[in-house]
Amino acid sequence: MALQVEKGRPAQNEGRSKKELAVYDYLDKQGIAYERVDHPEAHTMEDCIPIEEALGAKVFKNLFLTNSKHSYYYLLLMPGDKPFKTKELSAQLGVSRLSFAEPEEMEEVLGCTPGSSSIFGLIHDKEDLVELLVDKDLMKEEYLCAHPCHNIATLKVKTSDLFGKFLKSTKHYKTEVQLKGEE
Template identity: 45%
Template sequence: MFFVSEIMEKAPDSYKSHLQEMVYESLTKLQIPFERVNTDEAISMNDCIEINQKLDMKMVKTLFLCNSKKTEFYLFITTADKPFKAKDFSNTLGISRVSFAPAELMEHILGVKIGAATVFGVLMDKENLVQVVFDKDVLLEEWYGCSDGTTTGYMKVKTKLIFNNFLTYAKHIPTVIEM
């Protein structure tokens, strides 16, 4: 059985990564309330079902993408149930075809490993290499469910606070598309 802790409303006592520490420091500084749980390692969207139930929200799907030259990067945030079609994404943005960025680049640019992609990764993107792209359907949800930068920590935050407050603070102005 997949372990999901009780809900907590404060930062962990110790951090598993620099990014995770930055996440909680930023939320505290911005006075953005959150609920969080610790879990067994969650890698797939299927692992998120029990997390969703515990936190009473829907986890977003966060994809780290790049062009073929690996010079343009996109953090695409969509709903968990939508299949990703690179052709549709590229056509909607009017860019060359994208694919999943290599794990090493994701770790280098966003500070996360596979399965932990999160909007909070832009805190590590000091050079502003990454364009954040939201599927408009995510913005229709009251709650935003995502990783805290690890594969064992997940949180629930008001979507509007992520979109308006956090991303402004992180100096990443998102693009919104309809997929």
């Protein structure tokens, strides 16, 4: 199946979720350019391989984590081929007992469902509950790809726009971490 790359938002809103459309509205309002491919639901990094090939950029893992009290959240962006080790990240942050947040928390805080968590969900974090963590290896890429809060499309955005214009407009900042994927 060949995926077709489009510039900007879809011409038709039919079949698009409100959360997905909100991402397009937000990026357009901020003047952030993006390319898009529509595709069947992508639940795994393996599902994203043809998307990466079509867009010519990396799709990264978006992991939504929480502290033991479920009072603070972390959105970790990391290369899709790097293993995630909770202990390694916890040590770097000085936070004990990190775990994956519940699906209901992801929906409430980021406006995303499992399989569609995304940096673009930060537009829904009005209470500033999420700290963005970015693996330093992603900073080497000219472009990065992420779902627009729905895993039926993927957007390709300049890394400088994502961590510049986009983060500034959402009033978030990034904390860089260096993950090795080892114990």
